[in-house]
Amino acid sequence: MELLIPCASGLEASVKRQLEELGYGKCPAQNGRILLKDATWGDVARLNVFLRSGERVLLVLGEFPAETFDELYDGLSRLSFEEYLSPHSKILMDGKCFKSKLMAIKACGGVAKKAIVNRLKEKLRVRSLDETEERAIVGVSILEDLVTVTLDCSGDGLHKRGYRVLPYEAPLKETVAAAMVESSYFRAGKPFADLFCGSGTIPIEAALYALHIAPGRRRKFDFTDWKCAPKEVLIAAHSEADDLCDRETKLSLFAGDLSPKAIEIAKYHAERAGVLQQIRFACADMRAFSSRERYGVLISNPPYGERLGKGTDLAPLYRDFAKVFRSLGDWSCYFLSGFLGAEAAFGRRADRRRKIFNANLECGFYSFLGPKPPKAHERVPEGEN
Numbered sequence: 001m002e003l004l005i006p007c008a009s010g011l012e013a014s015v016k017r018q019l020e021e022l023g024y025g026k027c028p029a030q031n032g033r034i035l036l037k038d039a040t041w042g043d044v045a046r047l048n049v050f051l052r053s054g055e056r057v058l059l060v061l062g063e064f065p066a067e068t069f070d071e072l073y074d075g076l077s078r079l080s081f082e083e084y085l086s087p088h089s090k091i092l093m094d095g096k097c098f099k100s101k102l103m104a105i106k107a108c109g110g111v112a113k114k115a116i117v118n119r120l121k122e123k124l125r126v127r128s129l130d131e132t133e134e135r136a137i138v139g140v141s142i143l144e145d146l147v148t149v150t151l152d153c154s155g156d157g158l159h160k161r162g163y164r165v166l167p168y169e170a171p172l173k174e175t176v177a178a179a180m181v182e183s184s185y186f187r188a189g190k191p192f193a194d195l196f197c198g199s200g201t202i203p204i205e206a207a208l209y210a211l212h213i214a215p216g217r218r219r220k221f222d223f224t225d226w227k228c229a230p231k232e233v234l235i236a237a238h239s240e241a242d243d244l245c246d247r248e249t250k251l252s253l254f255a256g257d258l259s260p261k262a263i264e265i266a267k268y269h270a271e272r273a274g275v276l277q278q279i280r281f282a283c284a285d286m287r288a289f290s291s292r293e294r295y296g297v298l299i300s301n302p303p304y305g306e307r308l309g310k311g312t313d314l315a316p317l318y319r320d321f322a323k324v325f326r327s328l329g330d331w332s333c334y335f336l337s338g339f340l341g342a343e344a345a346f347g348r349r350a351d352r353r354r355k356i357f358n359a360n361l362e363c364g365f366y367s368f369l370g371p372k373p374p375k376a377h378e379r380v381p382e383g384e385n
Contacts, residue, residue: 001043004035046240062078066147072147079149108140109140134225135222153222173359178215180205184367190295193291193299194255300334302335336364
């Protein structure tokens with residue numbers, strides 16, 4: 001099988017590294033999606049359970065050119081949907097068009113659904129489909145008149161780990177938080193602090209990462225309801241995740257926020273994720289933070305107007321954040337911000353910067369690197385060779 005792993009713009013490098021660590025070698029990226037060829041159902045299960053920054057695992061059913069609705073219908077009619085779907089599959093359509101003659105995406109979805117239903121009725125020899133059982137999300141993506149048809153093996157997005165259930169202002173997606181952690185110097189044994197923790201996503205993802213806890217271990221995926229998918233593959237992936245999980249290592253993680261409500265929510269989410277005992281939460285002003293520990297890592301998503309209100313002068317906040325960072329001496333600092341003046345207010349050019357889209361908002365991910373610890377095995381941050 002051929003799989004596609006979509007991810008938020010700016011996270012491609014992080015997802016590719018995660019795939020390499022899982023043993024899949026170097027995988028090419030195409031238009032914000034990572035391509036994995038020669039995959040098996042076992043790979044579908046492993047990727048859903050282990051990937052930290054990918055959004056979904058999509059099974060590619062086929063590709064073909066189409067400039068008209070007739071060509072779209074004919075192309076879909078040639079694909080073997082009956083190998084994956086049943087007369088009871090609840091078929092949902094998902095699609096997008098870009099730089100194509102077929103830009104009416106709702107009309108394309110209607111044509112695609114009709115082609116799929118007619119194909120299934122013919123091949124499965126049934127008069128109708130009741131669509132009452134397993135969910136099957138069929139994706140029709142049209143880029144420059146090339147149609148890619150996929151079947152969503154994940155169902156709900158992979159950022160939905162299951163631990164974040166309480167709403168809070170300006171939430172950071174779990175997949176983005178995981179990429180921030182993975183792209184940093186942080187690893188088990190190093191001190192960590194998030195001084196704007198909000199509902200706790202970054203410190204929770206840091207704990208899951210450091211303890212090798214698979215982010216998808218506790219959740220359900222659509223492919224497990226399909227009759228074509230062997231049941232034992234998810235059992236094997238769960239067994240692998242349990243073997244790799246490290247519950248013995250003690251971490252030094254601090255998470256602070258000015259809002260008592262945020263801290264209460266963050267603690268609840270950490271408890272649901274099984275890492276509450278690993279994180280020290282405090283309702284505190286970031287300006288008061290200090291640490292005697294060496295070579296630590298600050299990773300945060302500071303306010304950038306969404307929570308503080310339009311017209312708020314954020315420069316003083318970022319200047320104070322920079323003072324705290326400088327006071328820590330040999331720490332490294334990473335933060336994600338949509339505030340255009342963030343780097344200038346921080347008072348120093350970032351050693352690394354890249355664009356990341358969080359909830360469709362373009363943000364800068366800034367890396368300010370401290371000195372390396374005197375250890376030959378210290379990992380190299382993203383962008384250095």
